[in-house]
Amino acid sequence: MYQKPEQQPEVDGLGRLSDPQAEKDFQRAKLPHTRRRLRFVCAITALAYLGAAYADSLEISGPDLNLLLAARCLTALAGLVPFILTFREKTGSGDMGMAAGVYMAILMATESLELYLKADVFIMGGTPITAFIVLTFYLFQPPQIWQSIISGGLGSVAYLATLALFTDAPPGYVANSFLVFALANGFGLYFCIRFGAAQRREHVALTELKRKAETDALTGLLNRRRVTELCEREFEAAKRYGHPCSLLLMDIDHFKDVNDSSGHAAGDAVLVALSERISRILRVVDIFGRIGGEEFAILMPHATREQALSAAERIRKTVGDLPFEFDGVSLNVTISIGVSSLISEADTMDLLYRQADDALYAAKRCGRNGVHF
Structure with missing residues (x-):
């Protein structure tokens, strides 16, 4: 969170x-x-x-x-x-x-x-x-x-x-x-x-x-290393006890254009505001972190694929339906989200991540501002 x-x-x-x-x-x-x-x-x-x-x-x-x-x-x-x-x-x-x-x-x-x-x-x-x-x-x-x-x-x-x-x-x-x-x-x-x-x-x-050491300096979210540790721990618990688990990978669409047109300060403001906006609709148990420049990950324990897709769609609308304000300028931002879920005991965290990453790129190929699995 x-x-x-x-x-x-x-x-x-x-x-x-x-x-x-x-x-x-x-x-x-x-x-x-x-x-x-x-x-x-x-x-x-x-x-x-x-x-x-x-x-x-x-x-x-x-x-x-x-x-x-x-x-x-x-x-x-x-x-x-x-x-x-x-x-x-x-x-x-x-x-x-x-x-x-x-x-x-x-x-x-x-x-x-x-x-x-x-x-x-x-x-x-x-x-x-x-x-x-x-x-x-x-x-x-x-x-x-x-x-x-x-x-x-x-x-x-x-x-x-x-x-x-x-x-x-x-x-x-x-x-x-x-x-x-x-x-x-x-x-x-x-x-x-x-x-x-x-x-x-x-x-x-x-x-x-x-x-x-565990958080991203800009957004206050968990950093990549801490997200990886917590995701591994929660994923192993999901496999051990047989409960569902889903991973969401998100990327801000055309984020470079925001930096180029409005400046890096505006881009930073968008990252912070987006983090806060998404955090407000997540559950306490969800693991939310920034894993790259404009890339984010959310691990959702006890969430089936259908529940994760529903949550991803809610996140997409929360980000895209309301512009971000910076110095009196409205910035329209959208995100693409890839979703993967634990299916079998043979799954690994690396496999879950690759599947979510592939789904994210599929969402971008399909026109961005969408959810794919």
């Missing part, structure tokens, strides 16, 4: 692509990496959290220990949810990010509960390990930022409030812990925004590079 060149989308203040569709495309492209990253962080944190139960048994006992063990088990189960979601193909990065955010919130709540239950044995000094947990989730979260901001920020506030209100920690230690959490959240947020923006710009650049 026709692909109109677009301006590169910008990145907003949170490191996301400002174009919603471009952001969705980025999330989809990064999905395999997101799954692996989230799977790793969920497994590591859940196992480490369960392993910390041994230290709990050395510091507290009785109902407090039972409550904390139950909270650790609940946290590990919460981590199991996003871990499982990473194996479901239908789960998007948004759902995984939400599940990871909930897991992080539960983990931070359990950290605050642990601090409360161990208030009598709490040892001041050093950096709270919880700050590293917050930073870990910023670094390993899926490329979604709000979940980390909400879970990390609120979790840090809950932990610091517990430290200040329910322990005997001196003000200096509370102030130092506040600074550590502020740095963890600040650095994590900065990393998410900057690294996320860099990833997105790289993705956009690579996507644009691929688009340029």
